[in-house]
Amino acid sequence: MRSTFVDCLIRRARIDERIFLVTPDVGFSVLEKFADEFPDRYLNVGIAEQNAIGVAAGLALSGRRPYVYSMVPFVTMRCFEQVRVDVAYMQTNVRLVGIGGGLTYGPAGTTHHAIEDIALMRALPNMTVCAPGDPVEARTLIEESFDHEGPIYFRLGRNGEPVLYDTGVKIEIGRAVTITEGDDFALIATGNMLELGKKVAHAMQEKGKNGTLLSMHTIKPFDTEAVLGLIDKGLPIVTLEEHNVIGGLGSAVADVIAASGKATRFRKVGIPDVYTHSVGSQEYLKREFGLDLNSIVSIVEGVCR
Amino acid sequence: MKETIAKLEEKARSLRVSIIKSLHKSQSGHTGGSLSSIDIITVLYFHKMRHNPAEPLWAGRDRFVLSKGHAAPAQYVALADAGYFPKEDLMTLRRLGSHLQGHPDSKVTPGVEVCTGSLGQGLSMANGMAIALKLDGKANRVYTMLGDGELQEGQVWEAAMAAAHYKLDNLCAVVDANGLQIDGEVERVMAVTPIAEKFRAFGWHTIEIDGHDIGAIINAFDQSELLKGKPTVIVARTVKGKGVSFFENKASYHGVTPSDEELPKALECLGEQCNL
Numbered sequence: 016m017r018s019t020f021v022d023c024l025i026r027r028a029r030i031d032e033r034i035f036l037v038t039p040d041v042g043f044s045v046l047e048k049f050a051d052e053f054p055d056r057y058l059n060v061g062i063a064e065q066n067a068i069g070v071a072a073g074l075a076l077s078g079r080r081p082y083v084y085s086m087v088p089f090v091t092m093r094c095f096e097q098v099r100v101d102v103a104y105m106q107t108n109v110r111l112v113g114i115g116g117g118l119t120y121g122p123a124g125t126t127h128h129a130i131e132d133i134a135l136m137r138a139l140p141n142m143t144v145c146a147p148g149d150p151v152e153a154r155t156l157i158e159e160s161f162d163h164e165g166p167i168y169f170r171l172g173r174n175g176e177p178v179l180y181d182t183g184v185k186i187e188i189g190r191a192v193t194i195t196e197g198d199d200f201a202l203i204a205t206g207n208m209l210e211l212g213k214k215v216a217h218a219m220q221e222k223g224k225n226g227t228l229l230s231m232h233t234i235k236p237f238d239t240e241a242v243l244g245l246i247d248k249g250l251p252i253v254t255l256e257e258h259n260v261i262g263g264l265g266s267a268v269a270d271v272i273a274a275s276g277k278a279t280r281f282r283k284v285g286i287p288d289v290y291t292h293s294v295g296s297q298e299y300l301k302r303e304f305g306l307d308l309n310s311i312v313s314i315v316e317g318v319c320r
Numbered sequence: 321m322k323e324t325i326a327k328l329e330e331k332a333r334s335l336r337v338s339i340i341k342s343l344h345k346s347q348s349g350h351t352g353g354s355l356s357s358i359d360i361i362t363v364l365y366f367h368k369m370r371h372n373p374a375e376p377l378w379a380g381r382d383r384f385v386l387s388k389g390h391a392a393p394a395q396y397v398a399l400a401d402a403g404y405f406p407k408e409d410l411m412t413l414r415r416l417g418s419h420l421q422g423h424p425d426s427k428v429t430p431g432v433e434v435c436t437g438s439l440g441q442g443l444s445m446a447n448g449m450a451i452a453l454k455l456d457g458k459a460n461r462v463y464t465m466l467g468d469g470e471l472q473e474g475q476v477w478e479a480a481m482a483a484a485h486y487k488l489d490n491l492c493a494v495v496d497a498n499g500l501q502i503d504g505e506v507e508r509v510m511a512v513t514p515i516a517e518k519f520r521a522f523g524w525h526t527i528e529i530d531g532h533d534i535g536a537i538i539n540a541f542d543q544s545e546l547l548k549g550k551p552t553v554i555v556a557r558t559v560k561g562k563g564v565s566f567f568e569n570k571a572s573y574h575g576v577t578p579s580d581e582e583l584p585k586a587l588e589c590l591g592e593q594c595n596l
Contacts, residue, residue: 056455063482065475066444066479066481069443073451074452076448077449096441
């Protein structure tokens with residue numbers, strides 16, 4: 016996804032002088048292409064994230080469209096208050112691009128994981144929050160961001176994510192995408208849980224249960240209508256996110272259910288409000304938290320009963 | 321020059337009167353730092369900066385970022401006097417329905433470039449503006465004012481490093497070094513001196529002046545404009561509460577406003593009749 020991001024940005028920068036790239040020193044092996052082609056529009060501001068956000072806001076106030084690229088914790092949490100004031104409050108056209116959503120950086124350890132970012136970013140007024148689930152979503156949403164007014168946070172994976180889409184599907188900021196349709200249950204997945212969501216839907220199909228799978232690539236503004244549609248059909252809902260169960264996709268869906276005045280069976284699948292002290296790959300750590308095919312299939316079977 | 325200085329001194333005096341009246345009316349806000357910074361702000365808005373009150377976002381304007389956002393009353397009186405909004409608005413400071421928040425809000429107050437109030441953030445945004453102006457090949461300058469207590473914020477030094485690294489000679493920072501912060505003397509709370517030496521070590525050109533000497537302030541800004549290859553910081557030694565003898569050098573007046581009893585005395589100190 017990070018190469019998808021930089022390739023999109025380069026294509027646009029060739030025809031759009033406003034495009035600017037700022038990084039607090041995590042450009043290595045990814046951003047060089049941009050830096051080489053647009054040296055005047057690339058700033059490695061050093062390992063200083065708070066200043067990076069302020070500089071980006073200053074550039075945005077001067078008509079630029081700066082993309083600030085770093086690992087998720089460093090572009091959202093280290094500089095949270097700068098994001099709050101200089102970006103969200105002031106509604107500057109700064110785009111935060113976080114790589115390594117969820118447990119992507121598995122063995123690097125918990126300092127490099129990102130399980131709170133969606134909750135933090137969606138609590139900021141004026142902020143748009145996108146967590147694309149595959150390179151097609153990433154490309155489409157990044158392209159839409161070029162002319163979008165107001166701040167955006169992108170939660171990306173790293174590299175090598177599989178393409179999950181057939182061509183021709185319409186993807187736009189703020190609208191969930193229906194990947195599969197079925198009347199037995201509904202899965203709502205965001206970001207790097209979309210791939211697993213597809214596998215769960217497939218596994219359930221083999222067990223004779225057909226589900227609706229929604230890709231909720233935008234967490235804010237939230238596609239309330241899409242969730243209400245599921246509630247109206249009476250489908251049990253399971254949310255899938257590589258994020259703390261507090262404050263993320265599951266919480267957003269729970270808000271919609273609670274406000275609908277209707278009841279439906281509902282389960283949140285996410286990281287159960289803990290930091291891991293284990294060492295392991297992304298897949299290993301996800302299993303530790305029950306974010307694996309078998310665990311989720313049994314949860315879905317449970318809500319279908 | 322003598323005449324210019326005398327005019328600016330009178331302007332600063334009248335703006336001090338406006339600050340006192342505005343803060344007395346609001347009964348909440350930062351008195352000490354507004355009075356310590358007003359001479360510098362007066363020189364910027366009424367002598368040094370190119371700006372156009374009729375067109376606040378005029379592309380040819382110089383930028384001013386009040387990083388020490390709690391001195392908002394000082395910026396507001398200058399903006400109102402310059403014509404960005406009616407002077408009567410000053411009496412609505414922090415009041416329901418006003419466009420004058422306790423700390424500057426660029427979304428609603430004409431002439432305010434950025435939202436500040438959370439200390440330590442202004443210099444970074446000023447950096448971004450200065451970088452963009454250089455890339456555009458424009459001669460506009462960027463000014464920012466920080467407090468000396470504010471220098472305790474780590475982000476200030478991230479930004480100081482970057483401004484020198486990018487050779488932002490179109491950027492001039494002023495430190496309103498009044499020596500006091502909420503809880504007392506800056507040197508006792510968390511020492512920031514020697515300020516100029518620190519900035520020099522970060523690659524800045526430094527000028528140290530008496531921040532209430534209008535002539536010295538003008539000279540310092542002129543010097544900063546001529547210097548190439550480096551950003552300039554003017555370390556302005558100031559007196560917190562300057563102009564009102566019983567406010568001067570008192571940390572207790574950091575965030576305390578003039579009471580009904582203090583108002584006439586304060587105005588008297590400023591050579592103004594109190595006609596309430």
